[in-house]
Amino acid sequence: MTSFPAVTHVAVTVTDLETSVPWYTRLFGAEPVLDEDTGPFRHVVYALDGGQLFGLHHFPEGVWAGEFSPRRVGLDHVAFGCADRAELESWCDRLDGLDIKHGDIVDAHYGSGLAVKDPDGIALEFFAPPAA
Incomplete structure (x- = not known):
């Protein structure tokens, strides 16, 4: 192993795919390449230039009600x-x-x-x- 590997994908959890999918589709200027219900969650995935993937995850049982904060441990x-x-x-x-x-x-x-x-x-x- 000579170098650290590149980031291949990022996935974020969203509250409502009906809102987030059109928003990200406009932002990326592309349609999703995958929309799949995995059982525990549904995910919608975009292929970005450079080979990276960006996924949206939605959990049907609901989400934590707290607002996103970059000060909370986790994704900034x-x-x-x-x-x-x-x-x-x-x-x-x-x-x-x-x-x-x-x-x-x-x-x-x-x-x-x-x-x-x-x-x-x-x-x-x-x-x-x-x-x-």
Whole structure:
């Protein structure tokens, strides 16, 4: 083993697939490649550029009622890589066109980020490395 493997997929648990599937379909600009009831949960999966998969899980017995918080132990956010700040600006325009609320681009010495939350409040980010 010479290097650590790449992340192949991320799955998030949502409260309502009827709300989340159309939202993520608009965000990704693609239809799901899988919609399957596994027994314990139903999952809907998207194939993203670069070979990564992004899944939505829904448990029929219900979900924990607490709101998502990045301060709670567990997932803080999922970040999607952008080539540069110009690509982040393009994502701002695209999100505006999709009527998806988002924050402003935040620049830091380690890169620039654009934050957005899904219908359940799960934090997503578009992130670009610092300018060379």
